Amino acid sequence: MARVKINSGTSYLLWDDLWGSDVLANKFPELLSFAKKRHIPFIHGHTQNPLHSLFTLPLSAQAHSQLSLLHQELNEITLNEELDVWAYIWNAETFSVNKAYKQLSGFSHPIRLSNGYGKVRARTNIKCSSG
Numbered sequence: 001m002a003r004v005k006i007n008s009g010t011s012y013l014l015w016d017d018l019w020g021s022d023v024l025a026n027k028f029p030e031l032l033s034f035a036k037k038r039h040i041p042f043i044h045g046h047t048q049n050p051l052h053s054l055f056t057l058p059l060s061a062q063a064h065s066q067l068s069l070l071h072q073e074l075n076e077i078t079l080n081e082e083l084d085v086w087a088y089i090w091n092a093e094t095f096s097v098n099k100a101y102k103q104l105s106g107f108s109h110p111i112r113l114s115n116g117y118g119k120v121r122a123r124t125n126i127k128c129s130s131g
Contacts, residue, residue, distance in 0.1 A: 003089050008083040009043035017042070018089070020073065024044050031066035087094055 004011065004020045015025045015038055025032050032038065034055040048054050051071050059067060 001089055002086050005085040005087070006042070006077055007080050007084045009046050009077075009079045010041060011083065011084040011086070012042050014042045014045035024070070028066040028070060029072060030060060030062040031042050033057070034063050042081065046077065046079060 005127055006019055015032055015035070016023060025038075036054060036056055040054070043099075045054060051074070052059075052067060054065070055063070073113070075114060
């Protein structure tokens with residue numbers, strides 16, 4: 001639910017935090033399967049030279065391709081000494097339950113399950129036919 005604006009690269013994880021357009025664990029799953037350590041700070045991955053030393057070798061062809069893409073992404077990022085800046089993915093400084101629900105579920109409005117008295121009402125109609 002939060003995205004980081006990269007500055008120093010010290011306050012978030014390379015694989016598990018949203019710092020670009022995607023979480024790397026989702027973007028490069030094959031490469032991640034070869035990682036020696038999953039939970040490393042971004043700065044550690046960014047400054048590692050050579051980058052392939054973060055992985056158990058040999059890599060599969062797909063993982064090697066993903067490593068090349070990761071290398072390109074990391075080379076496009078310039079770190080500085082300012083603190084990283086975290087923000088909600090809906091571009092607001094305050095937390096909102098409705099906005100969090102929308103982001104997590106894909107629905108724009110929460111589904112009301114209560115009848116207003118603390119009891120849940122659900123009706124299901126199941127039709128079975130035997131042939």
